[in-house]
Amino acid sequence: MASISEIPDIVIGRLPIYLRALTQLIQQGQEITSSHELGQRLGISSAQIRKDLSHFGEFGKQGTGYQISHLQAQLKQILQVNREWPLVVVGAGDLGRAIAHYGGFVERGFRVVGLFDNDPAKIGTGAPDLKVKDIAEITDFVRERNIKIAMIAVPAEHAQAVCDTLVKAGVRAILNYAPITLTVPEGVHVQYIDPVTHLQRMTYYLD
Amino acid sequence: MASISEIPDIVIGRLPIYLRALTQLIQQGQEITSSHELGQRLGISSAQIRKDLSHFGEFGKQGTGYQISHLQAQLKQILQVNREWPLVVVGAGDLGRAIAHYGGFVERGFRVVGLFDNDPAKIGTGAPDLKVKDIAEITDFVRERNIKIAMIAVPAEHAQAVCDTLVKAGVRAILNYAPITLTVPEGVHVQYIDPVTHLQRMTYYLD
DNA sequence: TAGATTGTTAATCGATTAACAATC
């Protein structure tokens, strides 16, 4: 088991995939799995799964495999999603509202606690428990609640400014839905969701 | 310039990122760039960018760099997005509707031409030009129009069945928003968008 | 010309896989 600082980011990136697959197996009523079965489902070699897990400890039993609930609990702990992270969504357009009201976050470790926009026509509207707030209030909101995670769903031309504001307020992890690369200081993590880049990656292979 | 069949998928995956950055530079009024500048913006080494591009030809000029509009046109051609791909969205919940009405597809090579759901309460509703259609009609719809691309935004438990239907109808590229890994035959491409996996990848690094 | 940047080669670096002893 290597020291934590040496674990490659590409390995960290696969852990949520493993976690998701384990949750699915549990829902199907299964209690035990193997690196082979998991690999087949995910299109990953069994050796890679065992190697990835070995960075963090020993979670299986020779001859048997892995108790799914146990491995799931371990992965949640490693990824720090055995708690609930509050997060804010910036941008209350179609996409921002859809994200903010998505029901699948809570069971996987996240809760949307604020939805912000700069459009006066939108501020105050929406579900009673998640009314759109004025973007001007976001710094205080994030600071007071010690929020570390945000999702950006504003037009591309405003994304960098929103990002800067969030970082200044203390946000350390950003999921960016705007189709631009953000510049952030060291220690701030950014992930990107741009459906078009995924589509373009596939059209290359189409006839 | 290597033969096309040898080009690593990881290289293909970076081309849409380059294309997106070039488009942004053009919008900012810039006409020439270099591998160094592009790399700085994207957090990628200049050597990697030059190496990636060299798989497809020579697009730059020594001492000068790249004419952005030319490189952009070349990348569009390589990725086959110098045309407009029709696609269907399956699932007319909050997320599916938000995706279907997203305005950013057309300028990047895609057009949503159909939105489907199995809920009678939803069928027939929505914008006049993109009314929700009955999922029962999707096979004919896809076949008749020779549609090759689909986005899946249905609950996880229905995603695999929808996927099977789409593939049988002729779809060859699927962007899946449901949080499960899909099983598809050889020759069918799948990309995944699951915001939670991205978030979980970042929480690992948070204090 | 002098300075800059490409395209490409070779070296380095890191990730994946094969194989197997350990052991349940």
Next chain:
DNA sequence: TAGATTGTTAATCGATTAACAATC
């Protein structure tokens, strides 16, 4: 026990980077 599967090592494979001749 016999069969199965883990965790780990070493080998392989592939991707990234450094360096530089070519040349605009």
